[in-house]
Amino acid sequence: MKERLAIPNLGNYTVALAAMVDGMGAEPWWSTYTHDHAMSLGIAAAPESVCLPFKAHLGHFLEADEAGVENAMMVNSIGACRLNYYRGMLDDTLKDMGRKIRLFGLGFDGFKPPVFRYFDPPIIPLLRAVFLGIEKIRTIDTIEIQTAFTRARELNTGETSLLTEHCLSELCGIDTKKRVQVFHKTVRERFKAIAIDKNRDPLRVGLIGEVSLLRDRQLNRNLEQILGHRGVETKNFFLLGGEIGNNFGISMGYKQQTARQLALVARPYLGCEVGGHARDSVAHTIHCAREGFDAMVHVCPTGCMPEVSIRPILRKVSEDMNIPVLELSFDEHTCALGVITRVEAFLDILQNRRRKGLTKAKSRGTS
Amino acid sequence: MKKIGIISLSDRKSGFQTGHASTRRKTNILLKGPKNVKIGIPRAFYYHSYPGLWECFFRRLGHEPVVSPPSTQATLHKASAQTETEGCLPQKLFDGHVLSLIGKVDAVFVARIISIVKKYNCCPRFGALLDATRAGIARGVPLIPIEINETVAPLSKTLMKLARTTLGADTKTAKLAVKEAIEAMAQHHREEARRQREQTPGKRYLLLGHPYTLHDHFIADPMIKKMAQLQVPVELMSFAGSRHIKPGDILWCVFNQMYHKLHELDTQTYAGVIQISTFNCGADSMMADRFRRVCRQKGVPYMLLMMDEHTGKAGLDTRLEAFVDSLSWQKTGKAS
Numbered sequence: 037m038k039e040r041l042a043i044p045n046l047g048n049y050t051v052a053l054a055a056m057v058d059g060m061g062a063e064p065w066w067s068t069y070t071h072d073h074a075m076s077l078g079i080a081a082a083p084e085s086v087c088l089p090f091k092a093h094l095g096h097f098l099e100a101d102e103a104g105v106e107n108a109m110m111v112n113s114i115g116a117c118r119l120n121y122y123r124g125m126l127d128d129t130l131k132d133m134g135r136k137i138r139l140f141g142l143g144f145d146g147f148k149p150p151v152f153r154y155f156d157p158p159i160i161p162l163l164r165a166v167f168l169g170i171e172k173i174r175t176i177d178t179i180e181i182q183t184a185f186t187r188a189r190e191l192n193t194g195e196t197s198l199l200t201e202h203c204l205s206e207l208c209g210i211d212t213k214k215r216v217q218v219f220h221k222t223v224r225e226r227f228k229a230i231a232i233d234k235n236r237d238p239l240r241v242g243l244i245g246e247v248s249l250l251r252d253r254q255l256n257r258n259l260e261q262i263l264g265h266r267g268v269e270t271k272n273f274f275l276l277g278g279e280i281g282n283n284f285g286i287s288m289g290y291k292q293q294t295a296r297q298l299a300l301v302a303r304p305y306l307g308c309e310v311g312g313h314a315r316d317s318v319a320h321t322i323h324c325a326r327e328g329f330d331a332m333v334h335v336c337p338t339g340c341m342p343e344v345s346i347r348p349i350l351r352k353v354s355e356d357m358n359i360p361v362l363e364l365s366f367d368e369h370t371c372a373l374g375v376i377t378r379v380e381a382f383l384d385i386l387q388n389r390r391r392k393g394l395t396k397a398k399s400r401g402t403s
Numbered sequence: 404m405k406k407i408g409i410i411s412l413s414d415r416k417s418g419f420q421t422g423h424a425s426t427r428r429k430t431n432i433l434l435k436g437p438k439n440v441k442i443g444i445p446r447a448f449y450y451h452s453y454p455g456l457w458e459c460f461f462r463r464l465g466h467e468p469v470v471s472p473p474s475t476q477a478t479l480h481k482a483s484a485q486t487e488t489e490g491c492l493p494q495k496l497f498d499g500h501v502l503s504l505i506g507k508v509d510a511v512f513v514a515r516i517i518s519i520v521k522k523y524n525c526c527p528r529f530g531a532l533l534d535a536t537r538a539g540i541a542r543g544v545p546l547i548p549i550e551i552n553e554t555v556a557p558l559s560k561t562l563m564k565l566a567r568t569t570l571g572a573d574t575k576t577a578k579l580a581v582k583e584a585i586e587a588m589a590q591h592h593r594e595e596a597r598r599q600r601e602q603t604p605g606k607r608y609l610l611l612g613h614p615y616t617l618h619d620h621f622i623a624d625p626m627i628k629k630m631a632q633l634q635v636p637v638e639l640m641s642f643a644g645s646r647h648i649k650p651g652d653i654l655w656c657v658f659n660q661m662y663h664k665l666h667e668l669d670t671q672t673y674a675g676v677i678q679i680s681t682f683n684c685g686a687d688s689m690m691a692d693r694f695r696r697v698c699r700q701k702g703v704p705y706m707l708l709m710m711d712e713h714t715g716k717a718g719l720d721t722r723l724e725a726f727v728d729s730l731s732w733q734k735t736g737k738a739s
């Protein structure tokens with residue numbers, strides 16, 4: 037029997053990661069969001085003052101261990117933020133608790149990442165799996181974009197979210213690149229089939245901030261859906277396709293999102309890379325202001341070093357360019373109701389601005 | 404006193420609107436030549452990381468450095484209305500120091516520090532510090548910016564650039580100033596080391612923290628005083644040799660140094676380790692756990708003291724007393 041490998045959460049994109057892991061000769065253990073049970077495990081085991089995503093990851097792996105999963109994989113980063121030390125600390129904590137799960141990093145140790153050495157996947161199927169994964173990432177990007185567009189306009193609330201789930205679970209089952217491509221083509225049609233109000237001109241809001249928070253609906257209390265169901269078209273700025281292009285210089289069709297371009301946009305306000313996605317947050321805010329978005333929502337875990345430290349800058353951009361920014365920080369005590377209240381109040385303000393004609397109502401045509 | 408012509412915010416804004424090319428940050432054009440500009444240095448972060456350096460540097464260039472007074476509760480109070488609530492305590496203190504300088508000086512000196520030691524980095528807050536200060540508390544106030552990134556250029560080069568471009572000094576003066584400033588810092592470090600050697604006979608406690616927490620009047624002083632009262636010698640973690648540090652998997656240079664220091668501890672000379680952590684410090688939250696683990700391995704008792712705006716003196720005293728007492732009992736218990 038194949039050994040199992042728990043992979044970290046990356047929202048809906050975990051579907052694609054799972055496909056890649058599958059090609060590595062391991063059986064993936066994953067979920068698109070952190071479960072309640074995992075969350076409580078993580079909160080109990082982690083030091084109190086570490087940030088929320090750490091607790092989520094820890095909980096996730098503890099849950100995996102309870103389920104008898106033998107291995108786990110964690111991403112590394114070389115940035116200045118805490119993410120850099122997640123793996124080491126996860127490892128220590130798991131060992132202290134006497135858990136058996138083996139944790140691999142993705143870092144290169146010698147030539148191959150240790151996880152490859154352990155599973156030793158043959159190269160051809162691995163490559164095939166990687167390409168399959170990339171194709172799936174592209175498809176998920178499309179699903180995400182379509183979801184955001186349709187959800188804001190749907191006549192029967194909830195239909196779009198349901199379809200998204202359907203699409204994702206279907207995508208899970210597809211295992212060749214060709215068929216993913218075929219599926220990709222049908223995605224648009226499927227979303228078109230949902231009855232929408234064509235005349236509605238929804239508020240457009242950009243979501244920026246910390247990755248885990250943007251992508252894990254358990255952590256952000258389903259923020260995207262909250263917004264969508266209140267008739268707001270969201271643009272989540274963490275599209276993995278764009279992100280990969282950003283980090284490795286591979287073009288995935290997001291010309292405006294390479295790290296260099298973002299740096300250039302953010303330059304007048306922020307002259308260096310802070311760490312995490314802080315600079316991107318600033319750049320996207322500027323972009324969105326130019327494109328006539330109604331507002332931005334900046335989400336981050338409480339005390340997140342890079343994102344919190346750029347808040348004064350976001351405020352300045354917001355004033356200079358006339359774009360409201362809602363700052364939400366989340367910790368384990370944040371409850372959905374509180375978020376809803378704040379979001380609703382914010383949306384009232386935005387509607388008001390629209391009525392008064394304070395928002396630039398230009399180029400509102402989206403695909 | 405002459406006004407300083409640093410690119411004002413409105414310039415930057417208009418440059419911004421006309422497109423990318425013109426937004427390249429031009430070197431700040433401090434008027435060539437004006438002597439004796441009053442330069443405010445906040446007594447926080449980089450003031451403590453580079454002790455003695457900045458005052459000497461600016462003075463040698465013919466300016467007048469003004470260092471903000473040591474932090475107190477009032478400093479914090481001053482900042483509280485404007486500072487970011489989720490920032491860490493040192494950040495809030497920094498904001499307070501900047502605010503206390505505004506109006507008293509011609510320009511405030513603010514650094515963006517990306518790395519203090521080559522190939523290592525700092526807390527992300529340091530990277531955003533300059534821009535956040537400019538956009539936040541020091542809006543519209545002339546700033547003297549510097550970007551310190553040892554990975555790209557050594558400190559002396561960075562200082563040279565600051566002197567030549569922003570401060571408009573001629574090469575000869577600049578060179579001299581840089582040399583003397585760096586020497587002043589080295590001198591400061593030597594002094595500190597000597598003082599340390601003299602006053603710590605026998606078993607001592609190691610006080611662990613960042614340079615800007617250990618040397619901050621508000622954060623560490625109450626503890627140091629209390630320890631003196633209890634008549635236990637303490638050693639402050641020193642970052643003097645910081646230019647050459649040992650490689651390790653911790654990329655934050657300060658923490659790497661602490662980590663190695665802890666690894667070299669021996670139970671003969673150190674009675675215990677007290678780490679001063681500041682509220683909402685993300686780096687501490689990640690590292691404290693690790694440090695505790697190292698200390699446990701070494702058999703040196705470890706305590707974490709969290710400081711925040713409201714930490715009362717009484718609570719602090721009690722914890723320190725309890726820690727010291729329990730350790731001395733342990734010792735006597737063993738002896739008998």
Ligand code: SF4
Nearest residue numbers: 491526528684685686
């Ligand atoms: S290391 Fe901690 S105390 Fe220092 S600036 Fe960063 S968060 Fe603040």
